[in-house]
Amino acid sequence: MTHRPAVTVLSGFSPAATGAVARGLLVDDPNLLLVVHSIHDLADGRIRRLVRNAAGILEDVTVELVHGCVSCTLREDVLPTLVRLAREYPGSDQLLALPRAVEPEAVASVCAHTLIDGVPVTDAVRFDSYVTVVDAERLVRDLDTTDDLRHRGLHAAPDDHRGVADVVARQIEFADTIVVWAGPDADPLDRLRAATLVRRLAPWAAQEGLRGTRRHDPQRPPTLGRALEGYPIGDHEPVPDWGVASLLFESRRPFHPQRLHDALEELADRALRGRGQLWIAAQPDVALGFEASGGGVGLGSLGYWLATLPPSQWTEASPARRLTADATWDPYYGDRRTVLSFIGIDLAADALTTILTDCLLTDDELADGWESWSALPDPFAGCFTLPERLGHLS
Template sequence: MKTVSNKMGGVSANPITDALPARVDQRPAVTVLSGFSPGAVHATAQALLLAEDRLLAIRHDLTGIRDGRLRRTVRSATELIEDVTTTLVHGCVSCTLREDVLPTLVRLARTRPGSDLLLVLPPSVEPEAVASASEHCVVDGAPVTDAVRFDSYVTVVDTERFLDDLASTDDLSDRDSHAAGDDHRAVAEVVVHQVEFSDTVVLWSRPGADTLELSRVGALVHRLAPWSIQVTVGTTAQLDCTGLSTLVRRTGRHNPRRPGILGLALEGRSIAVDDAGSDVTSVLFETRRPFHPQRLHDALEDLTEHALRGRGQLWIASQPDTVLAFEFAGGGVSLGTLGYWLAALPAERWTETSDERRIAADLSWDPYYGDRRTVLALIGLRLDHAAITERLNACLLTDAELADGFDAWRRLPDPFAGCFPLTDDNTITEENQP
């Protein structure tokens, strides 16, 4: 078949094949619906079912999960299709996803072609866990994504409860919502993770809701997830189910290449908006200079005292090879390893990470520090931007300490010593949760 040369000496695509329509993706679209308020999530699911009679909602009741029992229901707007209780060998969320949730999606995609799927998550399940499992899970010898397309991740926020849950110091176990005996996650931690991984946030309110409070919740959600589209519902006595469905389903908003929240800054992506001029505040702190480990340790409680959320990456002078992840929610600070800085590795190992990370490192490479950099965000109400920035700056190495060099930094007093071991098994793409 002939090809057509262009004036630059290249070869164009064939004009006949160019005219053919793009191949239509026949896989069922999966909308993942999460949220910590069961009532608001249920109401949203019902509205979506009413808007589309071929939509199927899949729910998993984890009430008996700690005893290995799992109840699964599948329904349309008019019919209960399945109501099954199964027994799991290991009663945990990851086992539930691999052994029942994802296989159920694949099975329904095969047995009910033409029906889209609505996966309604229990309150304690974080949507990122679903995304991670779907990337690696194989069902009947084939990847899950061969059978279904994860179209969007939608989180429902109950505007009346959101601030209380975000400010709570309760653990899931305090509300009998933990998925396993060793599940020590905080309520606020789950709530922020649900919002931050979303493509769309449904702000569920009620008629007569305070408009100023609704605006505040919307502003806070925007600070937590500036990449998400917000949809406000419930402010009137009637709900437009079709309109809601149009705004949240088949949007194609999910980008499977987008890293989790702790990997965003490594790829040069924004983790917050630096803003000190409103009631809902984000403080964004960026620096090349490393933290003094002892001074940072001593300041953590003060730094997070008034914040609702903290996240980002940092490095400490005593462990200059290690990318540290920083998280704060529910009153607890977590630090964990994200692997090596590129500057600490031979160039031939850089291909172990994403193209985006290597590009970001190249664009901002420092002759002395390499790709080492701290990017932290603290989010809350009426945070003192100047005071927080001053406190963080005081934790950095001084000019005199900086002049001592890398070898001297490793000998600094370090309360984090031994907490973040790096081995050859630490690939620079993994994001070990703190």
């Protein structure tokens, strides 16, 4: 196919906001195809697919699925539909509007590994950009809530325990472009605060130009792994702007596992969003991803630090990862380093920095040496898995 229709992926947690943006794009381009999937009956193995353009509805069908999960839905119907429409309407670009609880990174991940009729999805369509729409009036509330998707009847599967704040934050952070939408009766101050907040949450995203931007980079790492690959993880703007402030915390020395564990709840309470990478003294082989939102905290393995691997095995890491390790290498710690970003309303950056600093090893603990660190009390023992084969990097 010489011409691949461009696909703009539209996400957002507010149906009113995303719907308004989608309608506006249809009006601007009569040839644009809007593809929408309703997953309300996903648990029963059914989805409703709607395809329309500015003139009206082209398809409205219910599809039976063998497996009722979001990834299966993407593989079994969403992506095949995009490929089929590209063949049937070769002159029409596409707008894929995701269900409100679907994270755009899931779409990008499935696209990278799915074949349709034996060929990659990207042979038929070009994913131009990922656009996230936020509702200015609801944004702070959605980032601050402790609700999970089940509380709002939006869970995609019985074991879907994601928090509302997690989903909203990840939709924003993965976006190439962010639209701050406000209804006609919205307070202008809400819009200003929301625009500032999304700039802090995703300083790498644009806030203008929705289609034909070619902003999507399929090689861009996930948010929690950005610092490993040399990408910025956030801004350091501790002075509030419309109440919004952000903190960038960096350290070479490791965290004391017990003190970090004891501080997690307070760290989560002090910011709307926290993210990044860190390491703890008792487990110096593993790079940890840190994520906080909605009052909860998650820690997970990002794989081995390159310092734990023989140089011959570095080739299994990406070129960006190797270049970043070379550029930031420390003769004592290697590529091990903590890079954390926190964003919040009326964020007390100095107090948060003090909490984090107090969780690091003291000078005396550092002087005890690497061997002694393994004996430190570690509530995280056994929590993080690493590949059995040393050279495999996640």
